[in-house]
Amino acid sequence: MKPIIPPQNLTELLERAHMLAGISLAQIAAQRGIPVPKDLKRDKGWVGQLVEMELGATAGSKPEQDFLHLGVELKTIPIDAQGKPLETTYVCVAPLINIEGLTWQSSLVCHKLQRVLWVPVEGERQIPVGERRIGTPILWEPDPQELYLLQQDWEEIMELIALGQVEKLTARHGEVLQLRPKAANSKAQTQSIAEDGSLKMTNPRGFYLKTAFTAMILNKVFG
């Protein structure tokens, strides 16, 4: 088994990612001596962590980019036979308190999305997990219009959070970026801002990219 060392530079990372194109998840898992789950119901992060490992991402639970030294965030994305995303893409947890002075440019969303290596993976449930193949990787940096859309949504959502309206926010807010629950379950609680400016408890939220947005990103290369 070859040791997995973090890629030294961007070129090396891209080379590794391109070598995975067309490979099945079972092939990679076998190399690593990792069992393939029968489905992802209880292994929702399995594909992502397998690819992370294979590409030499720094393991850990830090709120940082996967390849900090390269300024790259890694995202696997499940796609259907047409190459369309099957799921929204989780970005990061949403800050609900101590957000005075927080700007788009200083936000975690902005930082993480500065440069993303998208690794498409067949994700239709009818395909056995092990038989699902990895697709062509896409290194993406948001263009001015994409940045504009992201910033608009982020500012609208954060404004409502700051005003104590987090409970009124739904996944329907935002054109490309949405806020949704991100927790062990609906009973999980964290601090948030109340309408009178004091603190209250609410279900933790996370930022997600909507599928129409990620579909556009993938299509820029596909077509």
Place this chain on the structure above:
DNA sequence: GGGTGATCATAC
């Protein structure tokens, strides 16, 4: 069928 809200595993 698609999208929103809910949930799963794991490390610390």
Place this chain on the structure above:
DNA sequence: GTATGATCACCC
């Protein structure tokens, strides 16, 4: 609880 990795599954 918070953070990582996300997909599940129910309701419209």
